[in-house]
Amino acid sequence: MKNNKKELSAYERAFEKQKEEYDLTPDELHNAWEFGFYPRSFLIYDFKKWGMEQFLTERDFQKLDFRERGLAPAIIDKRNLPLLLQKNAHYLPSLNIAIEKGRVQYIIEDGVYKEGDFDLEELLQRCLNKYAKLITKPIRLCGGEGIFIVANTLSEDTIKRIEKEDDAIINNVLVNEEYARKINPSSLNTIRVIFFKTKKGVLKPISMVHRFGSTADTCVDNTAAGGVVAGVDMETGELMPAWKLEKIRIDIEVHPKTGEKITGFMIPNWDNKKRAIDDLLQEINYLEYGGLDLAFTTEGLKIIEINRRPDLRGV
Incomplete structure (x- = not known):
């Protein structure tokens, strides 16, 4: 119980911080707290369409025991x-x-x-x-x-x-291949791949999002730095409706600085890129779950970072 109390305290601190960062209605804040979500989740997920019960809450996520072994830590x-x-x-x-x-x-x-x-x-x-x-x-x-x-x-x-x-x-400094550099040349624009290990011992991607920097004065693409995010259809490589976070969620179709299309854009040569991602994942199959930040660059596919315990909001 002591550990759970400590984890809940961390959740409470994060909740209070995000409450000031984002504009939510009193009802939304109440529901976020009641269910165990961060305020930020109300800007990312369509709870009205899917219902809050369909999502893993941040409060529960902190309680999960990932049983990390081997090289994972x-x-x-x-x-x-x-x-x-x-x-x-x-x-x-x-x-x-x-x-x-x-x-x-x-x-x-x-x-x-x-x-x-x-x-x-x-x-x-x-x-x-x-x-x-x-x-x-x-x-x-x-x-x-x-x-x-x-x-x-x-x-x-x-x-x-x-x-x-x-x-x-x-x-x-790495440089994106043409499609991503054209959308945003100010940063390396990465793909976050959430993966897990199957019972057969194969790493499998379960979610991908493409991130793009959005300002000329930053070299990163994280949402915390104003970056733009679009889900990736893993079958086709099409970018789904894009958004960025300020005090509220801002849905966008084109890049705010370059005007290049994001929503509905088809990542070129996706079948080859998807195979390359699958091959890369098998090279790190000593892991069982994680978030892989990678980039398609002028020098080929590159790993930028591996996140040990990413949540699906951690972009």
Whole structure:
């Protein structure tokens, strides 16, 4: 019971925070609390059409015991992903620099592992000369928070910022293939794949959404940073009605900055892309459930991140 009380307390804190972030009616807030949903869920799901009983609540989700085994807990730390995928380095960005306590922990570049007493400034300058742009992702933050790009020149302030972040992963900046870059060129636009392991030991996708950044001043596509989300029809590759969250849910058909069509857009060569996703999933079949963030880039299909316990709202 003590653990359940602690989990419910976390739910209550999140509920109070979201209550201020989104505009819901008093009745909607009451129903969200009564059933155990976050206020945000009222903006994402059509409860009027389907009924609240059809959905797993956040309060109940926190009580689930996933019985994590093997390597599953290791993916909490983004720095472990390049280590786990070293034998499948073609799924990774070319450059992976792990930062621990402001110092270089290891480097994996083009699948080759290196460690040693690296000078951070010299290393980053060499990598900038080679890749032109680098992206730094703090380990302790989520939802796209704290991520920033280093481009062309390296300043003293940038070095201090990376050292201050303490723990981070640094990659070369990836570029989407044409269809996603045309819809939004300001960020890497990713697909979130929710997957689970079948009784036959095969990882199977159960849900996909495509995310797009929506502002010129951000390099991420998370909804918390103003990103646009569209469900993906997994059979056809068609993008379903798109939306973004502000104080309310805003349904959209075209990208708010570029004007490119999102709702109803057909992802090109979807059959090949779907097979590529299925092949990738079998390379991480030591997991039993998770959320895979991936991107189709000019360098091929890349894994950006694996989320250990995503909920279906975690986009």
